[in-house]
Amino acid sequence: FSSIRQGGYGGIDLYRCAVLENGKFGPAYNLGSRINTSGNEMFPFVSGDGKLYFASDGHAGLGGLDVFVATKDTSRNISIENLGYPINSSYDDFGLTFVTPDIGYFCSNKPGGKGNDDIYYVAFSPHSRKKVDYKLIVYTQKNNESGNDLPLRGVHVKMYDQLDTLVHEFNSKQDGKMVFSIETEKIYRFIATKAGFFTKRESFSTVGRSVPQFQLKDTVNTITFEINLDLDSIILEKEIVLENIYYDYNKSDIRTDASKELDKLVQILNDNPEISIELGSHTDSRGNNEYNLRLSQKRAEAAVNYLISKGIESERVVALGYGEEKHLVEDAKTEEEHQMNRRTEFKVTQIIKKKQ
Structure with missing residues (x-):
């Protein structure tokens, strides 16, 4: 009613x-x-x-x-x-x-x-309804710093539905392209792995994306969606900025917004058990350099302790404070610019090759 x-x-x-x-x-x-x-x-x-x-x-x-x-x-x-x-x-x-x-x-x-x-x-005629087949094209690609992503073959992809049931499992071909039939009002989850690359997690939803009958032109219709699984190469000593890992002025506490981003790093480490990392912390230019070195070390240690509290082995993560040695914004003036310098980065320091 x-x-x-x-x-x-x-x-x-x-x-x-x-x-x-x-x-x-x-x-x-x-x-x-x-x-x-x-x-x-x-x-x-x-x-x-x-x-x-x-x-x-x-x-x-x-x-x-x-x-x-x-x-x-x-x-x-x-x-x-x-x-x-x-x-x-x-x-x-x-x-x-x-x-x-x-x-x-x-x-x-x-x-x-x-x-x-x-x-x-x-x-209503039983033959009057138009048929529609929903397809999803999955592209596996290598992230390229020039901005032109390249097709990546040999990527092992697992596709799950929202009940965590494995729907498809495949290795990408030369063109990095696969096509699947999908259902409406579903959420799909992808896990893509390849040696030498960070594991990629991505999701795709068809909720609310079904096409009404009156918008279909033909008796039999195909609606196609696309998703890109862009993988990043694991490069030793390459610094990767953790977005939104910011600290309040003169403090080393892990803020709530930072913990959400550190959880992503926990996922990266769990997905890539062969890597060890250095987690580096940076301060802004306010205060003397010796004090900032101590403060950044405390911040790095706080972040590492958070990772360990989430189950990451302590021998896989090292904390290092850089103080004000490596600023992204030189001669920062505004609070926003200072906050960009108060950042946390990580870099892979070791890759343990899996035993054959």
């Missing part, structure tokens, strides 16, 4: 409740943000196959109230689809109900009727 009661998402929302054994209604529950919007959702109807039909002016549509259908997949993910023309128009279209699986009625104030809101008859 629909209601404008408090606690909704705005406007009129859809709710559900169970009929109890005594014939009375149980508590009402909002259908949630996948169904309800800041606009109005009304005229719900559940078909015999469990699909929820409703009208909304909050979801993307042709104008006014449009009729939508909500379905659940086997993982209980909800997808919303606009039924498109000829049911929907730029006017108000609503109240779709079915008397058989293929025959229904709905209301509309579109032009050509007998008055304001008219009742229309609709018959």
